[in-house]
Amino acid sequence: MTSRTIYAACASGLIFLGAACGGAEQATPEGRPTTPTDSVASPSAMTSPGLTAVEPWARPADAGKNTAVYVQLESALPEGDSLTGVRSEAAERTELHESVMEGEMMRMRPVAGFALPAGGRLELRPMGAHVMLLRLRDPLVPGDTVAVTFEFASGRSLVVRAGVRTP
Amino acid sequence: MRSVVRITLLWFSALGLGCVERPWHGIVRSPADPAPSLVLAGAADRPETRVRLDSLRGQVVVLYFGYTHCPDVCPTTLSDWARAKRALGADTTGIRWIFVSVDPTRDTPADADAYARQFDPAFRGTAPTDAELALLLADWSIAAYPEGDPRTPDYTVAHPAHTFVVDAEGRFRLMIPPGVRADDIADDLRRLR
Numbered sequence: 255m256t257s258r259t260i261y262a263a264c265a266s267g268l269i270f271l272g273a274a275c276g277g278a279e280q281a282t283p284e285g286r287p288t289t290p291t292d293s294v295a296s297p298s299a300m301t302s303p304g305l306t307a308v309e310p311w312a313r314p315a316d317a318g319k320n321t322a323v324y325v326q327l328e329s330a331l332p333e334g335d336s337l338t339g340v341r342s343e344a345a346e347r348t349e350l351h352e353s354v355m356e357g358e359m360m361r362m363r364p365v366a367g368f369a370l371p372a373g374g375r376l377e378l379r380p381m382g383a384h385v386m387l388l389r390l391r392d393p394l395v396p397g398d399t400v401a402v403t404f405e406f407a408s409g410r411s412l413v414v415r416a417g418v419r420t421p
Numbered sequence: 422m423r424s425v426v427r428i429t430l431l432w433f434s435a436l437g438l439g440c441v442e443r444p445w446h447g448i449v450r451s452p453a454d455p456a457p458s459l460v461l462a463g464a465a466d467r468p469e470t471r472v473r474l475d476s477l478r479g480q481v482v483v484l485y486f487g488y489t490h491c492p493d494v495c496p497t498t499l500s501d502w503a504r505a506k507r508a509l510g511a512d513t514t515g516i517r518w519i520f521v522s523v524d525p526t527r528d529t530p531a532d533a534d535a536y537a538r539q540f541d542p543a544f545r546g547t548a549p550t551d552a553e554l555a556l557l558l559a560d561w562s563i564a565a566y567p568e569g570d571p572r573t574p575d576y577t578v579a580h581p582a583h584t585f586v587v588d589a590e591g592r593f594r595l596m597i598p599p600g601v602r603a604d605d606i607a608d609d610l611r612r613l614r
């Protein structure tokens with residue numbers, strides 16, 4: 255399965271992997287079509303073994319502003335994969351980013367994907383790789399949760415509910 | 422044997438005289454020249470957003486140049502400040518914490534101030550006018566520029582990585598890089614206060 259397959263699926267608007275309850279849920283490569291208006295309130299996650307989200311969290315931020323989601327993704331899979339997409343209903347846009355220090359400057363760049371090694375770990379953390387939520391629809395305050403769908407090149411996906419907190 | 426005792430005593434007295442130094446956690450600027458000027462008018466109806474660095478002589482000033490739409494680096498830095506401030510304990514008078522937006526297109530002085538206060542009520546924020554921004558970037562020999570399409574709401578801003586620290590005599594003393602632990606930031610500020 256390729257990222258093009260995922261792109262096609264997204265473009266068709268047929269597949270939306272919505273949020274599900276409690277921590278991380280695992281999803282099958284096949285997916286299951288739901289309505290595009292799916293949201294946190296109407297869970298429809300799919301599962302497949304081998305992917306775990308450890309300690310997902312998001313920073314508080316005001317509506318209209320941007321924020322970041324962090325998590326450690328752990329693979330128990332025999333083959334490597336890569337995180338190639340992120341989606342969330344919490345924001346107008348959701349992107350994979352990396353903060354980089356260049357000389358004495360801090361910059362942020364969009365990234366097409368991050369590798370998840372076989373049996374290994376991908377760490378999204380402050381001042382590094384992160385999920386960027388752009389233009390939040392509602393304010394995120396400590397105690398809230400925000401659902402983010404992580405999409406992999408293999409076609410797997412993982413729905414993660416990140417608790418909102420200050421570090 | 423007696424000479425060993427004498428040398429040991431000498432060594433301890435040298436410590437007492439300050440011949441042995443404790444390293445700083447931030448990057449020490451040498452020479453510690455007077456800080457460049459920083460004069461920002463702020464919002465007319467919000468006097469707390471007005472900044473005149475040279476009027477803060479006698480206080481340690483902790484400065485960061487960022488933007489309020491920054492999702493990762495700026496909030497991480499201000500959270501580190503907040504933890505450093507807590508590590509300093511109840512008495513943090515004598516230290517001023519100022520967040521200066523370098524994104525005047527999106528940030529008003531009031532926006533930047535509200536943003537900074539989210540991290541600690543003692544933190545202050547402001548934003549320059551375009552003209553003030555050009556001047557402060559030149560005066561501090563720093564850069565800040567939008568990346569992506571600045572006509573869309575989603576552009577990002579490249580900005581200085583370090584927290585700048587001006588001592589009570591108005592000298593630009595330290596640059597604290599991202600990633601320095603809050604306890605270590607507190608340690609540096611305690612020494613400057």
Ligand SMILES: [Cu+2]
Pocket residue numbers: 351352362384385386492493
């Ligand atoms: Cu980002």
